[in-house]
Amino acid sequence: MTFRFQLNEGDYVNAQLAHLRRKAGASGWSLALLFLLLGPLLIWAMFHVLRAFVHHDYKLLKLIAPAGPAYLFFFLLAVYIWMGIPYRMQFRKRGSFRHSVEVQVTDTALLNRTPVGENEFKWNAFVAWGESKTTFLVYTEPTVFLIIPKHAMQPHEIPVFRELLRTQIRQPSVRLSV
Numbered sequence: 001m002t003f004r005f006q007l008n009e010g011d012y013v014n015a016q017l018a019h020l021r022r023k024a025g026a027s028g029w030s031l032a033l034l035f036l037l038l039g040p041l042l043i044w045a046m047f048h049v050l051r052a053f054v055h056h057d058y059k060l061l062k063l064i065a066p067a068g069p070a071y072l073f074f075f076l077l078a079v080y081i082w083m084g085i086p087y088r089m090q091f092r093k094r095g096s097f098r099h100s101v102e103v104q105v106t107d108t109a110l111l112n113r114t115p116v117g118e119n120e121f122k123w124n125a126f127v128a129w130g131e132s133k134t135t136f137l138v139y140t141e142p143t144v145f146l147i148i149p150k151h152a153m154q155p156h157e158i159p160v161f162r163e164l165l166r167t168q169i170r171q172p173s174v175r176l177s178v
Helices: 009-024 030-054 058-064 067-082 087-093 157-168
Strands: 002-004 100-103 109-114 117-122 128-131 135-141 144-149
Touching: 002 144, 009 087, 009 128, 009 135, 009 144, 030 058, 030 067, 067 087, 135 157
Parallel strands: none
Antiparallel strands: 002 100, 100 109, 109 117, 128 135, 135 144
16 A cells, blocks of 8 residues: 655644643543633632622632632643644644655555655554544654554555554554544
8 A cells, every 4th residue: 555645734733632642641531521620610710819809808819819820821721732733833843744755555564755765664663553533643662653644545545554553563552532
């Protein structure tokens, strides 16, 4: 099988977020739950700060006020990462992400070619693989991976490639939640 593609920003962001969730060991539901808990907690804290100001309850204000900025910081940080902003900036800065890529898959190796070079990976060079809704991530190290977008494949090639990954990479696969 041969896949030809040019990585786009969406592919890159999706892969990075999927990797982040895999690394954190969290499913999409647990991250959504955290996000949904932080939002109301922030609103609750801000409501009580405003109420303390209105009622001149300085004792309550002294208890609650220091937590407000902390909640706001963590909430905004979660939104910043959740939206993939750091990964979008990273993709836009690096021109090498926009090279055309050809990935040739055989029973013995995976060959990755770009206009500036090529790498041949024997199957035993991979330590794990993962799959999200739009990409496959094939890991050479726990934090280093190749991104192979599904849009580069014909629909019938996706299950074939998945099965090849399953049989060639001995480590268990991970269902990524993006």
